[in-house]
Amino acid sequence: MGASLLLAINVALGVAIMVSFLAFGLFDRNQKPALWWFGACVAGVASGLIEYSMPSVEYTAIARLAIFTCFAICLACVSIGLWLRYLRRIPVVPITIVLVVAIVSYILISELPRSSLLRAFIYQGSYSAIALVGVFAVWKGMDRSALDRTLFSVLLIFALNFLMKPPIMVLLGGNGGVAQDYLSTDYAMVSQTMMAIVTILTAFALGLRTMADILGTIQKRSDIDRLSGALTRDAFHREVSRSLWQSDRERTPKALILCDLDHFKSVNDTFGHQVGDLVIAQFGALLESFRRPGDVVGRIGGEEFCVLLPRCDEGTARLFAEQLRSTFETLDATGGRSVHRCTASFGVTEMRPGEAFEAAFSRADKALYEAKSAGRNCVRSARPDIDGQDAAAQNAIEQHEVPKRRSFAVGGRMRR
Template sequence: MSGAAFILGINLLIAGLFCATFVLIATYGRHRSAWWIAGAYACGVLYLGLEAVLPVLVDARLMFFLGATTFLAALLLLNIGLAHHYRRETPRTVLVGTLAVSMVAFTLTVDMPRDSMSRMFLYQTPYAAMQAIGALIVFAAPRRRLPDNALGAFMLLSALHFLSKPLLATLLGGPGATSQDYLQTDYAMLSQALGVVLSVATALLLLVMLIASVLKDITAKSETDLLSGLLNRRGFEDRLADIARHRTANGMPVTLIMCDLDHFKSVNDTFGHAVGDRLIALFATTLRESAARHHVLGRIGGEEFAIVLPGSNLAAGRLFAENARTAYAGAQVDGLGALNSFTASFGVAEMEADEPPSVFAARADSALYEAKRSGRDCVRVSRLQDVRERTFAASR
């Protein structure tokens, strides 16, 4: 067995393992991008298998064409998977156009001399173009991180690798007189070795990003309240603690709003729990429609909700609460008619310097109970000075 044939076998094994791994990620994580990437590596396995049988064929022209087309299909599927992963529109026109031109190029190369420089460039350019398209998809994605940039860089390197193959073949004695001789050449061994490095690096980066995405989804599900779609208590308290740490570091204002659906128990008793669930979902929708992207929303109890407004002072927090209160009071619940209206009460507090999150939350909660004692369907604010005066009065 030649060195190139041995490396080809390793390539085949690696491609199969990556294909199986991406299938597992797609099955468990339900990521559409993983299915496309798994399909790309499945085509890679087929391509390597076709390349392995070339030496035993008398006329390898058809197998050569099928192999070239299969490998190009692998790169096309990979690009579709990247577009799905980065939530970008798939460049269908570019991909289909590249595929069509490539098929013509492969057809022209079938009967050209194998050591012809024009033939080798014509054969390798479609692969380079597909890899360059993939790199553009990656680099066009917003909020790229180090793994994303590394993936784009490896895809560009791969594109350059394909373009350099004609020169490498010339320097290393050519690609072999026939397709059957290819695996016996030094060029084949170097080409396969470089292919292993680039394909493994690309696959590992894709795995890292997909696994990170799966873990992010798992964390999000563990911190999300299913009924409201907002953060649950644990998720909300974790975000509040993070925001409090940042507030200590940069001094930005932070406001916390606690809110509670009024007479919720009597709603459940009168109309049933299904209506109660609809009210919770309706109130969560009201909060989402009132909130900005950087606001943090949570359902922290049965009918209790909380909102953190980073960068907002007490006046802005009170305005947010009044707007949400008015919007909810004017909302209609399907099936209950216009005669039934529902309200909510709100307590607002602004974080003081070096104030622990637990004390901050307790002040907002105290303001909420003041709103409920004041007749409900209203907003009350907590000022640290008021708390100190009440504490002092109670100690006398």
């Protein structure tokens, strides 16, 4: 009676967890792992329901195979969800091999005496092998955070708990002469208790991981400016702090670019805010197409953008800005209604090692002012070791080194 009650509790737990993961998956369509874990709960509940009905079943060969197969599929779904979460792919080959080997192995040992230790190890070992496929994915893909380390530990305990059951079965006198006797044995009581504990721990850990991912997605969405696709001002400064810390630790160069769309107010006044929004969106898309992994792009004002380029010196940053400038002036945001050119001005500077972001930003802002004073639609740079008149002289020289290109036709395609 005790083991039957525990089995019923395990089935009820499975239903509750199943509903939770379904809710996670429907709330955020990016949470495909949660839908696989929902599928795992469905298969696990089906296995438990069949096992619960075993005492009333006269011929049990098919029922026993169904119990084993459903639970094996349950574990396979857990592992597939973990591979999707941590390795971004479905382990078609490994999971298929392990599942087929497990089912074939079960069929081969199904007629051995139920008290056989070999039979018990192959039976439980198959479950353990399927679960370890998922543990491997977490080990390979986790970021070493406390949450991932905890999930890895819980999943490892979950996988290894199956290997503990055969010796426990022997110590407690077996699992019944026939399948119908299983729920009346002491071993069933212990086994179902173990499963209840590890199932709760595993579901809790997977639920925390899913909730953390959903909250992270919500945070990322709030950090992105919807119009331009760039980071918002606050998010940009947070990412800049992380990037500068990494660059200073690695002692690599970094550069800063300030971008300002020219005569943006006149665009809104002449063509309307819808076209103005399209200009912002086009420039944001252009920045995204030029952005390298690790670059930090933010919209820091209405028509102002800032780009931090790690592992980049002044010369490379200036070339980056010049390519942005020349490409942007070819874009047509008016739908062919005008020959108006949308252009942008750029201020570039290289940051000194350990330099505060505010100091570099101020220097880039001065370079941007120089670009606007020079007629707009151009790139100017400021070096850490020059200021004042020397900076103006240096910019005058650089104006000849990187000429402005104003001959591009409106309506050209976005290109690098």
